[in-house]
Amino acid sequence: MVGTKATAASPVTLSAVEDRHAGGVFLSGRSHAGVQATADLVDRFTAAAGTQTPLWVATDQEGGEVQVLHGPGFDAMPYGIRQADLSDDQLRASAGRWGRGLAAAGVNVDLAPIADIVTSKATRLDNPPIGAFGRQYGYNESTVADKAGAFAEGMRDAGILPTFKHFPGLGHVSANTDTTADVVDTVVTTNGPDIDVYRPLTQAGPSAVMVSSAIYDRIDGSTPAVFSSKVVDVLRNQVGFSGVLFSDDLSQAVAVSAWSPADRAVKAISAGVDVLLVAEDASVFPAMYDAVLARALRDPQFAAQVDAAAARVLAAKADMP
Template sequence: MRRSRRWSVLGAAVVVSLLSGCAASSSPSPSSPSAAATPSPSASPTPTPPANPSPDPVAALTLEQRVGQLFMVGTNATTASPATLAAVADRHAGGIFLSGRSRAGIAATADVVARFTALGHPDGAPLWVATDQEGGEVQVLQGPGFDAMPYGIRQADLSDAQLRASAEEWGRELAAAGINLDLAPVADIVTSKATRFDNPPIGGYGRQYGYDAETVAAKAGAFAEGMRDAGILPTFKHFPGLGHVAANTDTAADVVDTTVSPDGPDVAVYRPLTEAGPSAVMVSSAIYGRIDGSRPAVFSPTVVSVLRDEIGFDGVLFSDDLSAAVAVSAWSPAERAVDAISAGVDVVLVSAKPSVFPAMYDAVLAKAQSDPQFAAQVDAAAARVLAAKADMP
């Protein structure tokens, strides 16, 4: 069953309240007919009950807890890393990411996840537990209870209905292990079948669903619907598109795309995908010459505004990994976190190297304490995160 988007509306209302500092009055205008009417002498006046606005979930958190909600920290899928346990317990990290590869199966994975969910979490802010469960060579969790998932390009051979049903089963496996968010599916449009291996991060691994927007929208959309059916929040990636680059941002600096444009199919495919139901979006760390050639997308307010303003997406934005990716190595860990949130990213992914998380968290907290405008961005991002979490089953 498709879940309601009511919490996206709540998140928007929270943001407006945070930024405006005022609330609309529920009292009628003195000039309105209801205010001017005089009750019948035989009627007993009924006092108007005071307005009872919904509690603000962001205001219920300390600033330290709000900042923590803006991070997802990695742990090896086979063990609860002490550094990541400390990230959740001491710096309020709002999410964990199971990284690497595990063949231990569902029960063993659930035991790892339980170490983290047993820690204290603020009311209304349950822990996000995520992984990369795409298929093919990008399937973190395997072993007893987990089906082998085909490559994305082979998933695309299934009908939409078959793919949705398969993704629902894969999602139920994740849920049984304690996962509630999948950093999948890939929404990148690879240039062509003939040149797919010239695109190392996507085509080189067979992660793509196809070579045109219509196919990608149908197949990535079917995968996402199946995940939602299982109670898993899907994440479309890597906005605004990694299907045309000639290097991998994980292993190369200055990865520049010269194809993707604000009004092209790589961006437009996100409209039907995100309108279909609750989802998150991951922002790439490549540089997009036709949108903002001055910095990686994850640090670019211009790129983020294309997704927010042109596509109209109001859900949670994740960064790609900012802990160890070579594409962002010219920035310090502290700068990466502050710059991503300043650009409009909601959650900083610290998946490969959790040891850099304390420096990232401390930098964001310090800036929020000293810069009111940045503090408002932190609150707005936390509102979107809490709204998405509230909509989880």
């Protein structure tokens, strides 16, 4: 899934779709142009995709400071912590309205809602990626399950695939993986609420899950989660999720900057991730693509992982809400 600014069609991303058949496009940045202008932009990519497998078009439409698409046809979405003030039915209805705006613009995947459980209200500002931005739905498993679940149901009602993030949780870290290397979580365990919350969320209907690029000391302290088969195995085997796994951004995030783009791509797929998100810097996509292809041609086990990932993506596209 390759990024383009939400205000313009990147030639690199158009080439990724047309020439190398990338299966998804991510709209990044901020746009205030409204639904029709966004639909016109998306049409350029769907035309480039031609008659191949339907294109996933995704964005970050969470609410608050994390809302890419604005303007006529897109409602202003409140922060996650304010969405949580609504009843479950009210939130589902609101998310359905927000989702219908996305659908009218040609977007069919929302990289939301947030399933991270922030440690506490008192310490929320010490959690830069989630709590400091008010992205969280709450401070315990049941609240997050209810509210993130209601948001996801509303998106499904509108025909949008929701994506729960950031497995296995960014609610306890003290730095942001987008801007900081070696972000380490020392709280999340395989039998704790941060992982358990994914069970009811993913069992409720079609969804995807995004894997974090933080390091989880109590699961696999040796590497970022997005490169860890141990972390992915928890989601597959313990939570029982069989759907599509997205990486967090592998193009510009400082948390993965110690590895070359080629190595990031191979390591993520080797760990069991299905879709590589190349969100902020499309220029690294060719190196990632070439590395995955070269490895698959010489390594049958890796090729089987690529095939399995592709099969999950195709199944998810066929089973869109």
